[in-house]
Amino acid sequence: MGALRADSAEEWAHVISQSLVPLSLANMCASFRGSVEQTVLLPGVSVTDVRTEGHSSVLRTPRLTRAEPRDDYLFSLHLGGAGVGLQDEREAVLLPGAGALFDATRPYRLNFPADSREIVLQIPRRPLRDRVEGIDELSGRTLPAHHPAARVLAAFLRELAGVAQDLAPEQRAELGCTTIDLLATALRATVGGEPSAPRGRQALLQAMRSCVLENLTDPAFTPTVLARRQGISPRYAADLFAESGTSPAAYLRDQRLKAAHRALTDPRQSHRTIAGIAAQSGFTDRTTFTRAFVRRYGTTPSDLRAGGRPG
Structure with missing residues (x-):
């Protein structure tokens, strides 16, 4: 898709909804600016570099989940600034290097109090559900930046976002499959902390x-x-x-x-x-x-x- 820029909250609502999933805006800075650069890796699988200037808040509301349903997961890797994601009464604190998974079939909210940058990986729900057992319990939880599996995923996504536009279609497709596998591995290894030992x-x-x-x-x-x-x-x-x-x-x-x-x-x-x-x-x-x-x-x-x- 290439790069798109928004110079107002109204333009941002259109850009972000067309690029990812339909979202509403709240508490937007009057001088807000934003840009996205998206590359499709596989049908339904994309990597998007999202940058914002000024505080902002985006919502996937209950009305939007009903009126404009999307059967996708969005994984947000935070690279700059700070943010908070909320879904299913869980709160994910987003600091540089950390990430969180959000389910577009259910409401969620993202708050960014200042300038921010994140890489958003969008994937149909089935491939991840096939790979990660109990994934419904993982949305809205922080994937910590210090965990080895999260560090591998973060390094891969940073590099992928930087070169994806220059890759041939067959290379994008191969890396799309690799991306799904890496995200599944990171989620299984890190999200939600260490479970108690089953008995x-x-x-x-x-x-x-x-x-x-x-x-x-x-x-x-x-x-x-x-x-x-x-x-x-x-x-x-x-x-x-x-x-x-x-x-x-x-x-x-x-x-x-x-x-x-x-x-x-x-x-x-x-x-x-x-x-x-x-x-x-x-x-x-x-x-x-x-x-x-x-x-x-x-x-x-x-x-x-x-x-x-x-x-």
Whole structure:
């Protein structure tokens, strides 16, 4: 899209809403100025360098979420000045190097008391939801600047925002996939602090989920094998998964389908055959894989790959 500049609050409302998601303004400085420079990496995935002069406040109001819905996450990496983000009664303090995730399907507010700069990464919700369990609890929380995973993400986004306009389309697409993976890694590692250690049934269920993720590529890995490795009966394993609304077989199948979906939408894996991706995801039969994929995503693997959508 290139650079756009606004010399008033009214112009800024138009620029920011067209570039990111529809927003309302409040408490704007009379001498406010702002600019955005945006690059689309993949369909629905963009990186935007946002700079403002003067205090400002932008809101994603309940009315806007209903009237102009957007099925996106926006991750804000703060580079200059200070700010505060609020969503779901959580407050993210934004200092240079820190970041926060916001869900455009729900109201949120960003306050900047002085000049500021941030890099905003916009991503459809599904790719992140497939990668980060419990992501609904992560919006409006500070991703601290000191954490190693956050530092890697911040360095990558700074450099990407600076060179994205000069990259070839296929390079942007590859880096778009990398960006999603890096953000997911940082969110899993840092947002919300260290969770308390799970105990009892919760700990066992978490151990089984981890075991599934470690064995997705093994077609011989079944719910029975999963239960045996945890030293419990298949029935007890089924009872534990039922508490979270699923079953061992459904969870295993869903994780394999997610792995296949990520591979099919990754330009770096475009050389791989669909049959090869299915096999690497733990499916031994192409027909079974295709039927399950269509039920899960509403499209065939070949149509998804042809469309080039990120998910």
